[in-house]
Amino acid sequence: MADSINTSKQYLPDGLGPDDLLDMYRTMVLSRTLDERVWLLNRQGKAAIAASAQGHEAAQIATVRALDPSQDHFLIYYRQFTVMLGLGTTPVELLSGFLAKEGEPMSAARQFPLHGAHPRVDLFSFSNVVATQLPHAVGVALADKMRNSTAVTTVFFGDGAASQGDTHEAMNFAGVHRLPVIFLCENNRYAISVPLHKQMPVDSVASRASAYGFPGVSIDGTDMLGVYEAVSAAAARARAGDGPTLVEVNVERLLPHTTDDDHTRYRPEDDIAGMKLRDPLEITRDMLVSRGLLTLEQDAALRSAALKTVNEATDTVDAMPYPTVDTMYDHLFAEGGAR
Numbered sequence: 001m002a003d004s005i006n007t008s009k010q011y012l013p014d015g016l017g018p019d020d021l022l023d024m025y026r027t028m029v030l031s032r033t034l035d036e037r038v039w040l041l042n043r044q045g046k047a048a049i050a051a052s053a054q055g056h057e058a059a060q061i062a063t064v065r066a067l068d069p070s071q072d073h074f075l076i077y078y079r080q081f082t083v084m085l086g087l088g089t090t091p092v093e094l095l096s097g098f099l100a101k102e103g104e105p106m107s108a109a110r111q112f113p114l115h116g117a118h119p120r121v122d123l124f125s126f127s128n129v130v131a132t133q134l135p136h137a138v139g140v141a142l143a144d145k146m147r148n149s150t151a152v153t154t155v156f157f158g159d160g161a162a163s164q165g166d167t168h169e170a171m172n173f174a175g176v177h178r179l180p181v182i183f184l185c186e187n188n189r190y191a192i193s194v195p196l197h198k199q200m201p202v203d204s205v206a207s208r209a210s211a212y213g214f215p216g217v218s219i220d221g222t223d224m225l226g227v228y229e230a231v232s233a234a235a236a237r238a239r240a241g242d243g244p245t246l247v248e249v250n251v252e253r254l255l256p257h258t259t260d261d262d263h264t265r266y267r268p269e270d271d272i273a274g275m276k277l278r279d280p281l282e283i284t285r286d287m288l289v290s291r292g293l294l295t296l297e298q299d300a301a302l303r304s305a306a307l308k309t310v311n312e313a314t315d316t317v318d319a320m321p322y323p324t325v326d327t328m329y330d331h332l333f334a335e336g337g338a339r
């Protein structure tokens with residue numbers, strides 16, 4: 001699949017026009033700006049903890065755009081700012097999770113930030129327990145298959161999650177029943193401080209797909225168009241009834257695992273220097289400039305528009321109240337109605 005990707009300068013994959021490319025880049029810039037703000041709010045003592053999507057943005061937005069959110073399902077994990085923005089979660093909603101404010105939509109501010117369900121954008125509840133979302137996704141896909149739906153379920157997970165038992169069980173079941181699932185592995189080569197070669201004895205996560213009887217592709221996750229093509233092909237396979245695909249996007253984790261971590265303690269200097277050369281925002285900006293779709297002045301304007309949005313969202317969320325003590329037991333017990 002990945003081998004057939006056309007990288008010539010003006011080539012656009014089916015379904016994408018120049019405006020779509022700019023819009024995807026705009027979402028990446030907003031995601032980065034928001035992500036930086038959350039890090040700052042953590043250092044100010046306002047946001048308890050955050051896991052950053054910096055470095056994963058191109059892969060995440062390309063995956064969402066290659067699918068059809070009006071019918072498809074997305075099961076996410078904790079590092080997915082850009083997926084969430086791409087699906088229509090607003091900056092105010094996201095920030096209200098980090099600041100644990102009243103009215104936060106995913107868990108009413110009771111959970112680890114951004115955990116819980118978001119029914120308006122059809123996001124399923126997920127756990128911080130690594131890889132639990134994979135068997136859930138396979139269940140969703142099984143339900144769709146039983147209903148003869150054409151929906152595709154995409155489940156996101158990291159390279160570390162790839163070595164959990166849940167991942168094996170999910171892939172095995174999906175392979176046996178040829179379920180319409182895309183296993184989307186965001187391989188940033190680290191599970192907190194554990195490097196890839198200590199997590200698995202093979203070079204790529206994608207190579208494991210052959211054990212489950214479906215294709216696996218390993219691609220550059222900083223290449224927005226390449227990811228779009230690979231996910232589009234996986235979605236077409238799933239909709240045709242041909243079963244799952246494992247898409248491994250090779251990305252960089254530009255920041256430490258979370259705001260609680262310091263990766264200079266375990267990442268070699270040349271590794272940190274190398275990853276900075278693979279910033280998907282810069283790579284995507286250069287691609288757009290080289291195609292004549294963006295000037296550096298327009299880029300600067302686009303970045304200040306994102307900053308304005310994030311500043312306004314921060315002010316809005318700062319002014320929102322915290323949940324009051326009398327709401328402590330809300331959503332925990334059945335209230336009224338039949339039991």
Ligand SMILES: Cc1ncc(C[n+]2csc(CCOP(=O)(O)OP(=O)(O)O)c2C)c(N)n1
Nearest residue numbers: 079128129130158159160161188190191192
């Ligand atoms: C079952 C389980 N084991 C350990 C942890 C602690 N933990 C949280 S995130 C994480 C690393 C996961 O790495 P990876 O899947 O590569 O995702 P990344 O954070 O790099 O995107 C670990 C070990 C956990 N939450 N759940």
Ligand SMILES: [Mg+2]
Nearest residue numbers: 158159190191
């Ligand atoms: Mg990882």
